[in-house]
Amino acid sequence: MQINKSKSLFEKAQDFIPGGVNSPVRAFRAVGGNPIFIERAEGAHIYDADGNSYIELINSWGPMILGHNHPMIKEAVIKAMENGTSFGAPTAREVEIAELITKMVPSVEKVRMVNSGTEATMSAIRVARGYTGRDKFIKMEGHYHGHGDSFLIAAGSGAITMGNPDSPGVTKGTAKDTLLAPYNDLEAIEQLISANKGEIAALILEPVPGNMGLVLPKAGYLEGLRKICDREGIVLIFDEVMTGFRLAKGGAQERFGVVPDMTTLGKIIGGGMPVGAYGGKKEIMEFVSPAGPVYQAGTLSGNPIAMAAGLAMLKHLDSNDEVYKELDAIGGKLVKGIKSSLLKYQLDFSINHVGSMYSLFFTNQEIVDFETAKQSDTAVFGKYFQAMLQRGVYLAPSQFESLFLSTALTDHLIEQILTAHEESLIQALG
Numbered sequence: 001m002q003i004n005k006s007k008s009l010f011e012k013a014q015d016f017i018p019g020g021v022n023s024p025v026r027a028f029r030a031v032g033g034n035p036i037f038i039e040r041a042e043g044a045h046i047y048d049a050d051g052n053s054y055i056e057l058i059n060s061w062g063p064m065i066l067g068h069n070h071p072m073i074k075e076a077v078i079k080a081m082e083n084g085t086s087f088g089a090p091t092a093r094e095v096e097i098a099e100l101i102t103k104m105v106p107s108v109e110k111v112r113m114v115n116s117g118t119e120a121t122m123s124a125i126r127v128a129r130g131y132t133g134r135d136k137f138i139k140m141e142g143h144y145h146g147h148g149d150s151f152l153i154a155a156g157s158g159a160i161t162m163g164n165p166d167s168p169g170v171t172k173g174t175a176k177d178t179l180l181a182p183y184n185d186l187e188a189i190e191q192l193i194s195a196n197k198g199e200i201a202a203l204i205l206e207p208v209p210g211n212m213g214l215v216l217p218k219a220g221y222l223e224g225l226r227k228i229c230d231r232e233g234i235v236l237i238f239d240e241v242m243t244g245f246r247l248a249k250g251g252a253q254e255r256f257g258v259v260p261d262m263t264t265l266g267k268i269i270g271g272g273m274p275v276g277a278y279g280g281k282k283e284i285m286e287f288v289s290p291a292g293p294v295y296q297a298g299t300l301s302g303n304p305i306a307m308a309a310g311l312a313m314l315k316h317l318d319s320n321d322e323v324y325k326e327l328d329a330i331g332g333k334l335v336k337g338i339k340s341s342l343l344k345y346q347l348d349f350s351i352n353h354v355g356s357m358y359s360l361f362f363t364n365q366e367i368v369d370f371e372t373a374k375q376s377d378t379a380v381f382g383k384y385f386q387a388m389l390q391r392g393v394y395l396a397p398s399q400f401e402s403l404f405l406s407t408a409l410t411d412h413l414i415e416q417i418l419t420a421h422e423e424s425l426i427q428a429l430g
């Protein structure tokens with residue numbers, strides 16, 4: 001495979017963009033080699049600047065749940081463009097999408113649109129603080145909530161991939177209000193709460209974390225958090241930027257049957273455009289400006305083109321129950337194939353899977369939290385990643401990410417992926 005154009009683009013990019021990329025993990029530092037510059041995408045495939053094609057298992061880190069360049073979303077965007085790209089004033093589409101989100105996501109009675117997942121989580125914490133009159137919040141180790149200062153403490157995703165889960169530039173003053181807990185451990189939460197009685201505004205977590213690789217909640221864990229938060233008057237926030245509209249129409253909260261007080265959303269909600277949202281109980285959301293005193297705003301929030309893409313996506317998901325059955329079947333087939341090749345070569349690597357998300361960890365430990373996720377052999381992952389890329393399968397360039405499947409994956413493509421997987425496994429372990 002020849003990637004000369006990607007190589008020269010990356011060389012030039014490094015002169016003008018920090019590290020040559022606009023988001024760190026794209027630089028391939030954790031897996032080695034030159035990042036691939038993408039020119040276009042269609043269905044289950046992306047095409048690079050040198051004309052190579054790859055089967056996609058990231059789907060823009062989650063949003064493209066129906067595959068790339070879906071005709072329905074393309075049409076909605078083009079139609080909206082004809083009327084102008086931004087007004088900075090309310091539109092009917094914003095009302096329509098807000099109503100639809102409240103119908104789809106169990107915890108959301110009112111919702112505010114923003115431009116990214118980062119904005120959604122930053123705003124949700126501010127609102128929870130305003131609502132409770134308390135300053136501190138609990139965050140789980142290895143969970144990623146975007147790059148807001150108070151979340152860059154034991155952060156997952158790119159932060160661990162780059163080896164700096166705590167970022168310089170976050171002041172001690174900010175960091176002291178972020179209390180850290182291990183995921184899947186209710187006792188640790190009880191201890192934190194008793195040491196900070198009456199001072200904790202919120203507990204935020206990815207209900208099914210995907211930013212330290214995919215990890216599943218232990219039976220009773222989410223229910224336990226719900227009970228503790230009710231008892232202590234703590235606002236329970238599910239960050240469903242990844243899992244929202246993916247694990248079910250109503251996200252992980254629908255799939256696992258636990259309803260938080262607030263929810264943050266992103267990725268799928270924008271159909272591939274830069275959109276995020278936060279919402280929750282009416283009495284909490286009434287604290288948001290201009291209804292209430294907690295300030296939050298955005299020049300491009302509710303942008304008409306982004307809303308058109310998001311609305312087309314959500315309407316499709318809301319009216320097609322088959323999509324989730326299809327995604328579960330696709331995930332099931334792929335993971336079954338991966339497991340059978342592990343068995344064939346007597347490798348007991350760990351694989352975590354739910355619906356259309358999965359992660360293969362190069363360790364035989366069960367992965368239940370950040371500590372166990374860090375046991376994975378990232379050097380072997382890097383070799384596996386490169387071997388898959390050479391065979392035309394594009395994975396997330398980090399061990400500490402979930403993969404995201406789309407409905408564009410046919411049985412034939414799944415077979416191709418599994419063949420590449422088996423060969424890559426042998427090569428990586430070589």
Ligand code: PLP
Nearest residue numbers: 116117118144145146241242266
């Ligand atoms: N929260 C979660 C769970 C995420 O996975 C991400 C991004 O991957 C974010 C928040 C931040 O979203 P964005 O990258 O749109 O700012």
